[in-house]
Every structure is written in C-alpha cells, then in structure tokens.
Amino acid sequence: MASPRIRLGMVGGGEGAFIGAVHRIAARLDDRYELVAGALSSTPDRALRSAQALGLAPDRSYPDFAAMARAEAARPDGIEAVAIVTPNHMHAPAAEAFLDAGVHVICDKPLTATLGEAWRLRDKAHASDRIFAVTYNYTGYPLVRHARRMIRDGELGAIRVIQVEYPQEWLSTPLEQTGQKQADWRTDPARSGAGGCIGDIGTHAFQLAHFVSGLAPSHVLAEVTTFVPGRRLDDNVQVLLRYAEGARGALWASQVAPGNDNGLRLRVFGDKGGIDWRQDEPNRLTWSPLGEAPRLIGRGTAAMNADGQRVNRIPAGHPEGYLEAFATLYSEVADAILAKRSGGSVDAAVTFPTIGDGFAGVAFVDAALRSSEGGGVWVSPDR
Amino acid sequence: MASPRIRLGMVGGGEGAFIGAVHRIAARLDDRYELVAGALSSTPDRALRSAQALGLAPDRSYPDFAAMARAEAARPDGIEAVAIVTPNHMHAPAAEAFLDAGVHVICDKPLTATLGEAWRLRDKAHASDRIFAVTYNYTGYPLVRHARRMIRDGELGAIRVIQVEYPQEWLSTPLEQTGQKQADWRTDPARSGAGGCIGDIGTHAFQLAHFVSGLAPSHVLAEVTTFVPGRRLDDNVQVLLRYAEGARGALWASQVAPGNDNGLRLRVFGDKGGIDWRQDEPNRLTWSPLGEAPRLIGRGTAAMNADGQRVNRIPAGHPEGYLEAFATLYSEVADAILAKRSGGSVDAAVTFPTIGDGFAGVAFVDAALRSSEGGGVWVSPDR
Amino acid sequence: MASPRIRLGMVGGGEGAFIGAVHRIAARLDDRYELVAGALSSTPDRALRSAQALGLAPDRSYPDFAAMARAEAARPDGIEAVAIVTPNHMHAPAAEAFLDAGVHVICDKPLTATLGEAWRLRDKAHASDRIFAVTYNYTGYPLVRHARRMIRDGELGAIRVIQVEYPQEWLSTPLEQTGQKQADWRTDPARSGAGGCIGDIGTHAFQLAHFVSGLAPSHVLAEVTTFVPGRRLDDNVQVLLRYAEGARGALWASQVAPGNDNGLRLRVFGDKGGIDWRQDEPNRLTWSPLGEAPRLIGRGTAAMNADGQRVNRIPAGHPEGYLEAFATLYSEVADAILAKRSGGSVDAAVTFPTIGDGFAGVAFVDAALRSSEGGGVWVSPDR
C-alpha cells in the first residue's frame, strides 16, 4: 500500500525565490511529501500571495517561522518536516525552532552564516532525535553515488590527488547593484555570512569532494578574492587541501568565470585509476583504470553499480538532471522519516548529507577566510 | 490563486511498466494533475496492486478501460483527462472510449497500431471538442522549442538538408526471448503493430524533424531491416525523405547499434546556418550561422529565445532532462484543459503534439513499410 | 644505414594549389622522398615560379606532364615516382604517361573524371609492374588502421550497419562565382567529372567505409542534389547502401552543411559491438563492446592494436593530424618502392589504397549518378 505522504512545511521560498521552487518540485517528484504549511516570505503580502499560489490553507500560511513552529507543533495534523530555504542567516534560528518543536529539518546549504551558529546548531541537532538533512544536492546524482561506491570499494586504490572546481559566470559584473534578488542577498554579508562565492558554491565543491572521496582535509590554504569593484564578499577562491592520509587537493570556485554556468567538476585520482564527473553532463562518468582505455559509465547502464542504480529513475540515454538529483535527497529523507515513524532506526545505508556535512561546510568557509586573511597561510578547519 | 488540480486517470502503466511511471512523474512535476483513477493492467491482480501502490481509491481501480470510461463519466468528480500508456494496439479503442465519455486524452505514441485505426481515431478526435495530445515527449525540451522558433523566424533561411537519427543498442540480442517485458511487446506485431524499431523510435525521429523544421515529406524511401534472428519486427531502418519545398532528408533509427542508448539527434541545415541537437545532451544546442563560429546555446541562458524560455524551469548549468521535457507536455495540456474549462479557446501558441502528429507518425510507419516491401521504392505517406 | 631518398616528381600543385603543398609535406615528413622534378602548372609562368620556389633545378621544371615523363625516363637520375595532384580530368592521361615511362604513380582521388578512363587506367595499371597508389588519405590515420584490424579480427562480429558521413560548409554559397580557385574547378564538370560533392568527398566517405569494414556494396540508391542556384554539379548526396552479406549502410556527403568543416565520421555496428571515429578528432576512437561501457581508445596508448601502432609516430596525448596521416601513405608507398628496387615483392601487409580503390570510387560516383538520374533507384556499381 502506498505510504501516506509526509506533511511538509517550508520557510522561505516565496515569490521570486529560486531555490524554494526547486525544493517543492524535489519534494513532489517522487510523491513522498505534501506541502501543507509555510512561512514563505518575511514580507507579509508576499507570504500570503505565495501561499495562495501554492494552494496552502490560509490558516497555515504564517508570518514567520517562530509562529509556524508553535502553531504546527500544536496541531494533530502538524507538519512532520520543514524545508528551510531562506537566505543563510535565517537557517540557524529557524532550524532551532523546528527542532525544538519536534519537526524534522531539511535545511539548504550552507548550514549557517557563522561558525558559532554552526557549533550551536550541531549540538542541538545531535541532542535531538530529529532528522537533520542539509541539501548538498549534487550528492543525489546517481553517478556521484557510483563514484563514491567505487572509492569505498577500493577501485581507485589509495587516493592521491583531488581536483574539484565550480566556476560560474553570473557575477562577473556588479549584478547586485541592479537589484537582482539572487545577487543581492548572496553578496550581502548580513544575509550570506562572511563567505560569498566560497559559501555559496565553494562549499558545494568542498562537500562533493568529501562525499565521494571520503576524505576530509586536515589543512587548507586559500586565496579568497573579490574582483568586481564594490562587491562586499568574495567572488573567486582558490584553495589547496592537505589530507592526513597524504592526498593533496585543489579547489577552485568562481563567480567571475565567463563561459561557465554551474561548472562543478570533480576528479579523483588514486594509484589504481581516476574518475572524472561534471555536473553539467551528469549522466556520464569517465572511469580510467590505470593503463587501460578510459570507460564512459552511463547513468542507468549495466556498468553502473548498485549505489548508482538505487537512486536511478529512468533507463540509460534519457538524461536525468538537477531536479531528479535534488528529489533523491528528499526521497531518502522520506525513507528515514518513515523509519522513525515506525519506531525503527534510520537505515545506516542512507546517504543524504546531514548536520555533520553542514557543519564541515561552514568550518571550511571559516578556515578559508582565516587562511586568506592571514595572507595565504595553512590553517586547520574546525571539526 | 492556485488552480485546482486536473483529475487524471490512467490506462496501462501498472507494475513493471516503464512509461506509466514516467507519465505519472510528468503529470506531478508541475503539480497540475491529481491521479484519481486507473485501469492499470489487463491482469486484475496486477491492476489492483498497482492501484494500491499509487494510493487510488479502491472503487476507482477498474478492470478495463471501458468500465473506467463508463463509471468515471457518471461521477460528478470523474476524471477530466486520461493518460493512455498501454501497448500500441490498445491505444485506439481506449482513446475512442474516453473521447466518447467526454474525457480529454493524452495518448502515448505511436498513436495506433494500424493506419486504419489512425484514420478512424483522427476523424473521431476532430469531431470531438476534447483535447487530444500525443506524447512525442522530445518536443518538450526547451532547446527543441528554441530550434523550432529559430526556423520559424527564418534564422536558418531556406531549409536544405535534414539529418535525423535515433540509434539504440538494447535489442542487439534477441532480448524478447528472455521474457523481458519491454522487449516482448515491442517486438510483437499483435501489440506493436507492423512497425518495430520504426514505430517505436523511428516515429520519434520523424516527428521531431517535422516539429522543428515545420516540413513534412512528400515522399519517402525506406530500407526496413530485421537483423536479429527470430525477431518478428524490424530493428533497423534507413529512410530517405523528399520534401515538396526541395529539401532532402535522411533518417536512421536502430535498435542494434551498440554504444547508443537513446541517441536521438537532429541536424537541420538551411542557406543561412545549421543547428545540431542531441537528446542525450539536451541542455546545449549548437547553432552555426553561415561563415561564423558555431555557438553553444545553453538552456536557460540569455541566448535562449522566448519559446525556449517559456518552458524552462531552472537556471542555466543545472541540467534539465527527460522527465522535465515530458512534464512540459503535461503542463501545456493542463493549460489547454483549463482554457476549455473556463469556456475559452485553446491558446493557439500551445505547441504540444496533437492528433495530427499522431496520425502522421502512423502514416510514416505505413509508408516506410510499403516502400521497403516494394523493394525500396518511393512512396507518399497518407495525409 | 639510411636508405637513399626516392626521387619524386609532381604534376600539378603549383602556386595557389592546396593539395600539392600537402603532398609535398607528406612526402617530406618521414624523409623518404626528394622532390626533383615537376610540371607544376599548366600555365608556364606559374609552373616556373612554382619550381623556383621549391628549389627544383630549372631543367627539371617541365611545361607539361608528357614532356616530363619523356625527359625523366631518359635520365639516369630520373624520377622513380610521380605525384599527380591536378584537377581530376588530368589524372588519367598523366598517370598513363608515367606508367608508360616506368614511373610509380601516386595519384590523388578521385582516380579519374570518367568511368571509361577508370576502366582503361585500371587495365594499364594491372598490366604494369609499377606501384599505383591513390591518396585516400584518411586511411592513414592510426585509429583507422586500428578499427580496420578490429573488424578483420572479428571484434565487432558480423557487421550489420554502416553509417558514414562527410559534411562540409564551404560551398553553401556560390563561391565558385567569386573566382575562388578551389571552388572553381571542383564545380566544373569539365575538370571534376560528372560528380561534384559526391566525387570530391563522397568518394572519401565511401572508400573509408570500405577500407575499415572490408565490405563493398552490391547496390546503391542515391539522392544527388544541387542546392546552390547556378551550380553545375551536385553539392549534397544521400545514399543507401546494400551489402551482399546482409549489412545495410547510409552515406551522407554535403558541401552545404553550415557548422561542418571536414566532418568525416564513420560508425560501424556489428553483433558484438560498435565503433565510432571522427576525422576532426582523429586521436580517439570510441569502441562499444555490446553490453559494456564504451571505451575511448587513444592513439598511441597501450589500448591501440598493432596495426595502429605500426603507423603511429608520437606518444599518446600529443595529437597527430591530417598531414601525419597523409605522410603515412607516402611512407608506405616508399616501403613498397624500396621492395621493388631490391627485386623483392611488395609486402602483402602494405595497406595503402591502390588502383582498385581508385576504380571503386569512380564506379561509386557513376552508380550514384545513374541512380539519381533514374529517379532514385537501386543500381549496382561496376566492379
């Protein structure tokens, strides 16, 4: 029998927001959630119009997350999970309120705007029995799962070199000065935190490298740069990464790289072979066993391993994209919530990013900024 | 305010079916439909289990399409639209029953298994005021819309040459003899009709070329071949196309082409430039203005025209795929149904494929088979 | 010890010619030839200036090929081989003159301008003991040799489908009307023969498919079209190919396809796998074993077989190109000439195209034109 849908609320994501709509499609795609409540905007009019457009009941459109957490906790049919898709500075207070209200949290990245918040939120999440997912969405691509499994199974051998990059073009000009909403808050320290490019996309690159390789750097050294005159946060970052196990990495993220939209690419090289994956052509992974011809692993083909197959939806050759990968995280969170519902424990195989990943991302931003402010020196990220 | 969702039924698409699940995701992705009824399988047990798994009310899971059409027509909350996703031979009788019941029809391709059925169904659809959509789903890709608009606007000039192909690997062996369900019915003339490869994917290639170029061939000449021993239908077809306007085309579809999953590719060349689009990398279109450097038009970028933008969901660089394109057709049909609901006329700009496209596809299969059976001669497709 | 260089003459290839310079570099690249005589242009002034520019001795620059054949035959240090690089209509008379003079012939393609000439020249070449090479230069690419060997060794199994294409953009406008030399003679039936696009590049595609697959079609059906107003020869051709062994092929060549420079591409599919090779990225071959992940065979890598290695010059990753492939034919001809010199027989393993390939190309043009003039009917090429 079909499991009843999970009752979902949303904080942020009203009119004009980009990522809120993505979360809603992601939640809907596999039919595991029903959106029933929201505090969709900090502007009351916009919140109301957004709620109407989404068909929410009027009494479940709230002026703010605190009211929402209180009211929903008091309803017998209150939300079971909340998606937090506000600008970064609101993540921590909202997440804390919903954890307190006993609601599972699905939080956009980066986890928080400051490292202090991240410490507190991690403590609270650990003390809670609620699920806490952080939507590092690129982890949902089937071939990312395939790559991760390959490395876990030793198919690359000992990891030597990691090269990860995430170039974009869109902030090559002072777009924030035109009032463009996405550019506006992403370049505003008050809402984004101290990291610009590094927080917005550098953390994605960092987390993807960690997710796939299983390695976390002991030390980082960063050049954090702002190229566009008048910009208040960084728009380009180059980072060297040292791993305790001996591997070496380099990370580049940029918002001033014309010709790139979301050019996230991960390459990992071990003593037995290398892999190469690009987010903008996510249905193909290049696997180069040492000394042999490179192989093109197609998503959905017989060459994709079980970890990839588990999150695959459609046959090979019909591309899956960003929304499907995002939806995979939502479905995995749904599995975990159902396990909780039925009193069971969350499946250890569940692989969506959690509070620990969220914390590590904020700690990476903090470390990179400390390194750069120190003139480009080696520092250790908090753990 | 959010429009109420359209009440949708489904014929076929039960357990083990591939395309039924795709239609359901497509219907759900933009939140325009609610699946409320089904005749999901011709096997009663499987129909029931499938209905339960999808959360249908028990009294709206029907043993066959005829019962479903009758019962739903009698309900005040009966379905407004039906998705027909059975093997080909059931398309015509099911579609006729629902048209008679006043239900809008969304029918998978090819429209029917025989040309005679296609004639009758087209007549009936034309006589009805119901919407009749045929899910030639590749027409839903934003850059396919972009390409079509370019040609309509004369950006390629007079069309000279069309090269379209759709190679697959999956039937290189006699897979149908293993009991694989998809291979089984697709190679069975009783369920597929007289065309195998040409009906299953040749029609997609044919329709895409027509959709984008606006041209329909006056004559075709086909080599229709069966390579795999024991196979009952064709698995490879090469077709030459003559257009009244003077253009020349070639079409190749194959199910015995190792290395290809769904390698649909369309190239159109005019006297002012050429375009090149591949379904397996659908977020990029190459546009080559005569004498200039080729340009990579990215889905979602500023270089994409209004027809592409209209069906675009997410920003450039985050790939959209097959499900999104499929969902676009569902959303366009929803727009048309809402227009009908409100007594208005269907927007002329709506571009989803309709009964005419469905007919043309069947007529193409018929013509190709006549040509090949005649030894490879020129014939005219019925109009 | 280094073998002395072979004394080479050239007919055609003076100032303003393209292919003559290519032949000279090809002859020089492996240091196997010394250019010592020429009838470089039918215009005496141009012939003289060209000879001076190339450093030929004044008494070995001839006004025409007949004088050159006579005089060189009479010299003790006369040329051993001649490269014929004139427009097509001069190939046959020049080749005949040099065969009569006992000189080995390296002739550009197509072999002759008419089928009658091809018959006569083939007879004469067979009656002679001189080497007769035809520079179907694409056969010189290492990965083309690799592909040919794979098929000979049965790695693709029984061949089912061949798709070959050669699109170009350059004649999309009536360039010949501007006086452009290359366009002028290539669109002039008096100098090119009856085939335009089909003779110039269609024959390359045809020959490459034959060279790699080992198959020759028993029947062809062609649509031969002239799109550019005022053009005297065809500029686009689409051909279906039937092979006695049961395989089916399609060939497309075009000079009116914007976005393509020399887009020669060959795909061959058998019951055990498929290959895909493109001339504009010649250092990579995609090999798709049935049911497995496609593999990228890099030129010069360990994955390249002995036939590829034999004609490989530099390590993998440093691209070889058109001139290297061309030079390979010259070097293989040099090997054959040396074998003749020393009284031995020509190595059976030598794989450069010969008079038989030249004849087959002209017969293909003839058959395609007959087919098209007959309204698009099946015809058999002469053998």
Place this chain on the structure above:
Amino acid sequence: MASPRIRLGMVGGGEGAFIGAVHRIAARLDDRYELVAGALSSTPDRALRSAQALGLAPDRSYPDFAAMARAEAARPDGIEAVAIVTPNHMHAPAAEAFLDAGVHVICDKPLTATLGEAWRLRDKAHASDRIFAVTYNYTGYPLVRHARRMIRDGELGAIRVIQVEYPQEWLSTPLEQTGQKQADWRTDPARSGAGGCIGDIGTHAFQLAHFVSGLAPSHVLAEVTTFVPGRRLDDNVQVLLRYAEGARGALWASQVAPGNDNGLRLRVFGDKGGIDWRQDEPNRLTWSPLGEAPRLIGRGTAAMNADGQRVNRIPAGHPEGYLEAFATLYSEVADAILAKRSGGSVDAAVTFPTIGDGFAGVAFVDAALRSSEGGGVWVSPDR
C-alpha cells in the same frame, strides 16, 4: 626563389630518444633546415649508428658536443644552428659551447637543470648576437597564437583568473625501476635537476599561461609532492599564483593522474570574457564573451585572427597536431636566422620563446621548490 636550407646540427636525440625525432620532423616539415651534423649520443656506438641511420656524413658525427662545436665552427660549411635535445643537465654546457662557436641555439626545455646555470646562460645569450630559442612547443599551436592576440587586443578585458593544468598518467607506477629510458632520466636529479614533474611539464603549463596572458606571477606557493614510493623527484604539483596586476592563478601538473596523456589545458578569464583551450583537442578554442553564447573558434576558419592564420598550414577541419606546432617554432627560428644572415634585424613580430622564457621556467621551478620546502609558503621567483 627558394631560400637555401639552414644547416642544422643536433646534440642528443640518438636511438631510443623520443624528442630528438620530434625535433627532426619539426625541422624538416617546412623544408627550412638540413640536418648535417650531430653528437647524437654520449654512447659512441649509439652515436654512430644513429648518425648512419640519419644519413649524416661520417666525419660529421661527433663523440661529444665540444668536439662538434669546435669542428663545425672551423668548417666553411659548418652548421648555422644547433638543436640541443639532451637530458636537462647537458643543456647549459652544450648551449654555451655553441654560442661561443657562433652557432644559433634551439634548446629544449627546461633551459637548464639549475638556476645558477640559467643565470649564466642567460647572461651569455644576452651578450651574444646569436638567436636563442627554447622549444616551449605548445606556443606553436595556431589557436594559442589566436588566444594570445585576443588578450593583447583587450578582447578579454582585464585578466582576473588563470587556471592551467597539465595532467599525465604515465608515471603512476615506478616505471623508472623497469629501465624505461624516458622515465629513467626524467626521475633522476642528476640529469633532470631538482624538479621532476614540475620541471618536465609544470614548466610547460607555466610558460603557456605566461605566453598567452602576458602576465608573470610576482609570488607563487607550491605543494610539490612525490606519490610513488622510491621516486627521487616530484610527480605532482599544485601551485597558487599571484600577479602584480591583481590576477590570481592556479596551476596543476601531475604525472600520476590516470586517464590523462598530455592533458595540458589553459583557461583565462577577464572582465569581458573567457577562453578555454586544450592541447589534446588543439584545433578548437572556446571563446565565451561575457553574457553571450560561447563560440567554438576552429583552427583555420574565418573566425581565427591574423596571429593564428600566420602559423596555420591547412584548411579548417583537417586537424593539425603536435608536430605542426613544433615545426612552427622551427620555421619562425628559420625566419629569424635568415634575417640575421641578410644583416637585417630579427622581426619584432617573431614570437617563438627565447632565453628569457627559458630562464623564467627554471626560476619557476626554483621558486616552487623553495615554497614547498618552506612548508608551503609564498615566494617570489627570480627575474
């Protein structure tokens, strides 16, 4: 009239050497040189056999470079230029000897094995009126010239970010322990100098970035790593680059990156656009004007600028490769030598890399090693 060929000698490049054969083809390709003398190996037997195989006169095959410099200087028909293609440690003494003998020098890279040698050799070269070329061969690709000209003309605007990389796979195992000749000397500090990967290919990447961008870093910070157990020199290097003008760069070179043969790639981003070029597909440059669709600039097309055209040999679509690019440097050096011969001055437009580039490469290696030995700190390269 044809210019007489330049008399060329060679030091190194005997049997079993790779780069010597490349230099010889490069010298021959455009017919500007005649190889007449050599000290081809430090092993007398091998030197003799190599000279015979190349057809050198016996009295012009020398046991060592010193003897060769002396003897050739004394001949009226002595060499005018020498190509030095030995392991690195021999570059400086050989180059000095030939400069002293009044012979133009074409020296492989890196210029010398130590910074001290580089200082002395640069002084000597500056004091001499002889031409001193360093074969940073990737600078010879037409699209590299095109890119350089674009930046000089301001088409990218102010440069912000440079990403350059050169990954290889070939030393992923301790190949030097098998006796493989290329691996042997390249991992031997006595013959290579203190830099392994960084000297062999890191310098190529460094120089290419400089050549194209026109920028030289004021500071570098390097992680220089040896991954393969027992290896005596580095096999992976990641470097951050700071430019006085404000740009930031990152360089990665690796010999332990499976799946890469010679994956040199350069990306440069300015405030008006970005470019992307890869050595393994050198006939295409991606040019992304800010906010517009990326354009594929094909070598030899009308979209290639005059600097590219000047060194272009064959029409678009017929790929040029490594040997052609290498030959371009030889031809440019020939132009310069001819200018010297005729008493003129060397054309300011001549763009082949010279002693300054050679010095900068050695200084880069020195700086990177100092940085890494210091624990990964910022240092300034010598100028």
